Amino acid sequence: MKDVAERAGVSESAVSFALNGRPGVSESTRERVRSVAEELGWRPSTAARALSGEGAATVGLVLARPARTLGVEPFFLQLVSGVQQVLAERRLGLLFQVVEDVAAECAMYEHWWAEHRVDGVLLVDPRAEDPRPDVLASLGLPGVVVGGTESRQGLSSVWIDDAGAMASVAEYLHALGHQRITHVAGLPELAHTQRRMASLRSEAERLDLPHVRSLTTDYSDAEGAAVTRRLLDEPDPPTAVVYDNDVLAAAGVAAAAERRLPVPARLSIVSWEDSVLCRMVHPWLTALARDPLALGRVAAEELTRLLDGAPARTAGVPVPRLVVRESTAHPPGG
Amino acid sequence: MKDVAERAGVSESAVSFALNGRPGVSESTRERVRSVAEELGWRPSTAARALSGEGAATVGLVLARPARTLGVEPFFLQLVSGVQQVLAERRLGLLFQVVEDVAAECAMYEHWWAEHRVDGVLLVDPRAEDPRPDVLASLGLPGVVVGGTESRQGLSSVWIDDAGAMASVAEYLHALGHQRITHVAGLPELAHTQRRMASLRSEAERLDLPHVRSLTTDYSDAEGAAVTRRLLDEPDPPTAVVYDNDVLAAAGVAAAAERRLPVPARLSIVSWEDSVLCRMVHPWLTALARDPLALGRVAAEELTRLLDGAPARTAGVPVPRLVVRESTAHPPGG
DNA sequence: TCACCGGTTGACATCGATGTCAGCCGCGGC
DNA sequence: GCCGCGGCTGACATCGATGTCAACCGGTGA
Numbered sequence: 139m140k141d142v143a144e145r146a147g148v149s150e151s152a153v154s155f156a157l158n159g160r161p162g163v164s165e166s167t168r169e170r171v172r173s174v175a176e177e178l179g180w181r182p183s184t185a186a187r188a189l190s191g192e193g194a195a196t197v198g199l200v201l202a203r204p205a206r207t208l209g210v211e212p213f214f215l216q217l218v219s220g221v222q223q224v225l226a227e228r229r230l231g232l233l234f235q236v237v238e239d240v241a242a243e244c245a246m247y248e249h250w251w252a253e254h255r256v257d258g259v260l261l262v263d264p265r266a267e268d269p270r271p272d273v274l275a276s277l278g279l280p281g282v283v284v285g286g287t288e289s290r291q292g293l294s295s296v297w298i299d300d301a302g303a304m305a306s307v308a309e310y311l312h313a314l315g316h317q318r319i320t321h322v323a324g325l326p327e328l329a330h331t332q333r334r335m336a337s338l339r340s341e342a343e344r345l346d347l348p349h350v351r352s353l354t355t356d357y358s359d360a361e362g363a364a365v366t367r368r369l370l371d372e373p374d375p376p377t378a379v380v381y382d383n384d385v386l387a388a389a390g391v392a393a394a395a396e397r398r399l400p401v402p403a404r405l406s407i408v409s410w411e412d413s414v415l416c417r418m419v420h421p422w423l424t425a426l427a428r429d430p431l432a433l434g435r436v437a438a439e440e441l442t443r444l445l446d447g448a449p450a451r452t453a454g455v456p457v458p459r460l461v462v463r464e465s466t467a468h469p470p471g472g
Numbered sequence: 473m474k475d476v477a478e479r480a481g482v483s484e485s486a487v488s489f490a491l492n493g494r495p496g497v498s499e500s501t502r503e504r505v506r507s508v509a510e511e512l513g514w515r516p517s518t519a520a521r522a523l524s525g526e527g528a529a530t531v532g533l534v535l536a537r538p539a540r541t542l543g544v545e546p547f548f549l550q551l552v553s554g555v556q557q558v559l560a561e562r563r564l565g566l567l568f569q570v571v572e573d574v575a576a577e578c579a580m581y582e583h584w585w586a587e588h589r590v591d592g593v594l595l596v597d598p599r600a601e602d603p604r605p606d607v608l609a610s611l612g613l614p615g616v617v618v619g620g621t622e623s624r625q626g627l628s629s630v631w632i633d634d635a636g637a638m639a640s641v642a643e644y645l646h647a648l649g650h651q652r653i654t655h656v657a658g659l660p661e662l663a664h665t666q667r668r669m670a671s672l673r674s675e676a677e678r679l680d681l682p683h684v685r686s687l688t689t690d691y692s693d694a695e696g697a698a699v700t701r702r703l704l705d706e707p708d709p710p711t712a713v714v715y716d717n718d719v720l721a722a723a724g725v726a727a728a729a730e731r732r733l734p735v736p737a738r739l740s741i742v743s744w745e746d747s748v749l750c751r752m753v754h755p756w757l758t759a760l761a762r763d764p765l766a767l768g769r770v771a772a773e774e775l776t777r778l779l780d781g782a783p784a785r786t787a788g789v790p791v792p793r794l795v796v797r798e799s800t801a802h803p804p805g806g
Numbered sequence: 807t808c809a810c811c812g813g814t815t816g817a818c819a820t821c822g823a824t825g826t827c828a829g830c831c832g833c834g835g836c
Numbered sequence: 837g838c839c840g841c842g843g844c845t846g847a848c849a850t851c852g853a854t855g856t857c858a859a860c861c862g863g864t865g866a
Contacts, residue, residue: 139852149815154854164813181586185522186852189821194519196567215548219570231589233530234568236553252515254822255565359748388752395754414693418722419753420729473822483845488824498843520822523851588852 139180146174157182188254196231197441198256202243202263203236212413213383213430217284220434221260228442230257240265244273251279258441260284261293264329280444284437285330289450294440296433296453300330301337303426303458304380307408308341308350310460311378316406316469320376321352322365322386331382334410338380349376355386362389370397370405377469378406384415384425391419391465402467412461421464428458473514480508491516522588530565531775532590536577536597537570546747547717547764551618554768555594562776564591574599578607585613592775594618595627598663614778618771619664623784628774630767630787634664635671637760637792638714641742642675642684644794645712650740650803654710655686656699656720665716668744672714683710689720696723704731704739711803712740718749718759725753725799736801746795755798762792 143150148167155162156171163171188194199221201214218232225232233256237243247270250256258280261270274281275291286295311319321338323331335352342350355361362385369375370393381387387409394401401407401421409416412427433455440453477484482501489496490505497505522528533555535548552566559566567590571577581604584590592614595604608615609625620629638655645653655672657665669686676684689695696719703709704727715721721743728735735741735755743750746761767789774787 150853151816151855152814155814158854162813167813179582179586181583182854183523183852184587184589185519185528186821187854188519189517189523189823189852190854191821192854215570218568222570231567232569233565234552235566236549236556248513249515252513253518255518359752385748385752392752392754414719415749415752418693418719418726418749420726484823485825485846486844489844492824496843501843516824517822520851521824523822523853524824525851526824 139182142171142175142178142180145178146171193257193445194255195229196233196256197225197438198233198235198247198250198259199262200235200237200243200246200259202238202240204238212415213411216430217262217434217437220431221438222434223431224435224438224442230442240269244270247273247277247279251277258282258445260437260441261286265327266329266332267327268329280441282437282441282444284433287329287333287452289452292450294444294450294452296437296440296455298330298428298433298455299457300333303410303460304334304337305341306457306460307380307410307426308338308345308347310462311380311406311408311466312345312347314378314406314466314468316378317347318349318374318376318469319347319378319380320350320369321380322362322382322390323352323354324357324382324386326354334382349374355382357383357386359385359389359392362386363393366390366393367397370394370399375405377404378408378466380408380410382410384409384411384413384423387411387423387425388415388419391421391423402465404470406466406469408460408466410458416463424463424466425461426458427461428455432456473516476505476509476512476514479512480505527591527779528589529563530567530590531559531772531779532567532569532581532584532593533596534569534571534577534580534593536572536574538572546749547745550764551596551768551771554765555772556768557765558769558772558776564776574603578604581607581611581613585611592616592779594771594775595620599661600663600666601661602663614775616771616775616778618767621663621667621786623786626784628778628784628786630771630774630789632664632762632767632789633791634667637744637794638668638671639675640791640794641714641744641760642672642679642681644796645714645740645742645800646679646681648712648740648800648802650712651681652683652708652710652803653681653712653714654684654703655714656696656716656724657686657688658691658716658720660688668716683708689716691717691720693719693723696720697727700724700727701731704728704733710739712742712800714742714744716744718743718745718747718757721745721757721759722749722753725755725757736799738804740800740803742794742800744792750797758797758800759795760792761795763790766790 139150139153143153152163153171156168184195235246261281261283264283264286271291271293281293283293283295285298287297289295353365355365381390390407394405399405409423409425412425416423416425436453436455473484473487477487486497487505490502518529569580595615596618598617598620605625605627615627617627617629619632621631623629672686687699689699715724721741724741728739733739743757743759746759750757750759770787770789
C-alpha cells in the first residue's frame with residue numbers, strides 16, 4: 139500500500155480513501171490511484187482487512203458425508219459452481235470442508251467462527267431434527283439453509299418445493315393409470331425426504347390410491363438395487379417406482395434389467411434428479427429436472443444479503459420440472 | 473487471548489509461549505493454560521496469525537472446468553476428501569474455486585497470493601503445454617502438481633503411472649486375443665491423456681498390433697456415445713475399447729446397447745476409472761481402479777512438506793489395478 | 807481581508823496475534 | 837551473602853490494512 143501511495147504521489151490515507159470508494163479524494167486522484175494499484179498488481183491483504191473489522195471475505199461450506207458415499211451426483215459440484223458465480227463478484231472465497239458426520243460439521247462451524255475464518259456459511263442437506271441451525275444461531279454465525287423451509291433464528295432459507303414436485307409426479311403417474319406406486323426415498327433423516335414422503339401420502343389419499351408407499355435408503359446404488367429386487371419379487375409388485383435421486387434410479391433400472399423386466403412396459407421409472415446418468419442408462423429416464431446452478435446462485439445471493447445486514451428471509455427456486463423420456467408409460471393392461 | 477490469560481492467572485506472553493510449545497513456561501502452567509483455552513473454546517484468529525507472519529493456514533484448489541461438464545465423476549470429491557484428511561490434522565483450511573478456464577485459474581493464483589489468502593496450492597489436471605507451473609514459480613507460490621511427472625521449478629509432483637497402467641490393459645486385452653483395440657481418450661491437452669496415448673502406441677508396437685489407435689473426446693457422455701457409434705459403424709470395428717473414464721465407458725455401453733451389440737461377446741469394454749457407475753450399467757465394467765482418496769492424501773502430504781520448507785520432490789501412488797468384471801472377454805472367434 | 811470550501815496530508819489508534827527484551831521473584835548452590 | 841537460573845511479567849514493536857482527527861493549502865465569495 140505504501141508502494142502504491144508512493145507511485146501515485148499521494149499519501150496512504152488517500153489510497154485507502156480512493157480504493158474504498160469513500161469521499162475525501164477527487165475523481166482524478168481516485169482514478170490515478172486505481173490504475174497504479176492495478177499496474178502494481180496490488181491487492182489488500184485479507185488478513186489485515188479481516189483484522190480491522192472487515193470480515194474474512196470468505197464463506198464456508200461443509201459437506202457431511204462419509205467418504206465412500208461421496209460424489210456420484212453431479213448435483214453438488216454444480217451447486218458449488220453456482221455459488222461461486224455469485225461469490226466471485228464480491229471477491230468472496232469459499233472455504234470447503236468434507237467431514238464424516240453432522241457432529242463434526244458443528245465443530246467445524248465453531249472452529250471457523252472462533253478463528254474468524256468465515257463471515258457466513260451455507261448449510262446443505264437440512265435434516266428433520268437438525269442441531270446445526272441452533273449451533274449457528276448460538277454462535278451468531280450468519281447462514282443460509284439450502285433446501286430449508288422457513289427462516290428462523292436469523293438464518294435465511296432457500297426453499298425448494300419438494301411437495302409440489304412430488305404432487306406433479308404422482309398426478310402424472312396417476313394420469314397414466316398407475317395404481318401401485320412405490321417411492322424409493324433417500325435418507326429418512328433428511329428434511330426433504332420427509333417432505334416428499336408426506337406429500338406422496340397426501341396425494342395418494344387425494345387420488346384414492348391405497349397401494350402407494352415410501353421406502354427409505356442410504357442413496358447408494360447398492361440399496362437402490364436391493365430394494366428394487368425386493369419390490370419386484372413381491373406378489374403384487376408396483377407398476378411405477380419413483381427414485382429419490384439419479385443413482386438410485388439407475389441402480390433400479392439395472393435391477394429390472396437383471397430380472398429381464400422391460401421398462402417401461404412392465405415398470406415405469408422416475409428419477410428425482412436429472413443428470414447425464416439419466417441419459418446413460420437404457421431406456422432414458424423420465425426425471426425431475428432442477429437447476430443446481432441456479433440453486434447455488436440464489437443461496438449465495440441470500441448469504442451476501444445477510445452479510446450486508448439484511449434480515450433473514452426465505453427465497454424460492456422454481457419447482458422442479460418433470461422431463462418425460464422413455465422410462466414411463468401406461469401400466470401393463472392400463 | 474486476554475481472557476485466557478486472565479482466567480489462567482498468567483500473562484499474555486505466557487499464554488503465547490504455552491500454546492505454541494515454546495520454552496519459558498513450566499509444564500504445569502502449560503497444561504493449565506491449555507485447559508483454560510479449551511474450556512473457553514478459544515482459538516487464535518487466523519487473520520491475526522497470518523498478519524504476524526504465520527501464513528494463512530489455508531491451501532487453495534482451483535478446478536478449471538466449464539460448469540456444464542462438471543462433476544459426474546466421483547473422482548474429484550474423493551480426491552478432495554483425501555486431501556482434507558491430511559489437512560485437518562494440521563488445521564489447514566481448503567479454499568476451493570471453480571473457474572471456467574486455465575487463464576482464470578492463473579489469475580486466481582495471482583489474486584490469492586497477492587491477498588495472502590493461501591500458503592500453497594494443489595494443481596490438478598496438468599496439461600501438456602501448461603502455463604500454470606510457470607505462474608506458480610514466478611509468484612513463488614508453493615504447489616503440488618497432482619498427476620505431474622517431474623518436480624520442477626520448486627513444485628512437487630504426485631506421479632501416477634498412466635503408462636504402466638495402460639500397458640497392463642493392453643497386455644490383458646492382447647492376452648484375450650484382441651487385435652483391434654481403440655482407446656477413447658479424454659481431452660488431448662491433458663498430460664495424462666498424452667501419456668496414455670503414447671504408452672498405448674508403444675505397447676501396440678511391442679505386441680505387433682497394427683489396428684490400435686486413440687481418439688480424443690471432451691469426456692462427455694455425448695461424445696463418448698457419438699464416438700462409439702462411429703466406431704461400430706466402421707467396416708472393421710474394434711473388438712475392444714478402452715475408455716478414459718467411467719462416464720465415457722458407460723456411454724459406450726449404452727451406444728452398444730442401442731445397436732444391440734452384445735457386450736462382451738462382440739465388444740469388450742474397459743473403463744479407466746472405477747466407480748459406482750461401473751456397477752450401474754449392464755454388464756458390469758472391467759475397470760482400472762485407483763484410489764482417489766489415497767491420491768488426495770499423498771498430494772496433501774507433499775504440500776505440507778513443502779510448506780514446512782522441505783525441497784520439492786516427486787512422490788508416487790500405486791499403479792492402478794485392473795479389476796476384471798463382466799465387460800471383457802475373448803473377441804468373437806478369438 | 808477573512809471565513810469557508812474541497813482535497814489532501816501525516817500522525818496515531820485499532821484489530822489479535824507473535825516476538826523480543828529487560829527485569830522481577832524465589833530458590834538452590836557456592 | 838551473593839550469583840545464577842528457571843519461571844514469569846509487562847511493555848513495546850510488528851504485521852497491513854481501516855478509521856479518525858487536526859491541520860494545511862489554494863481558491864472562491866462575502
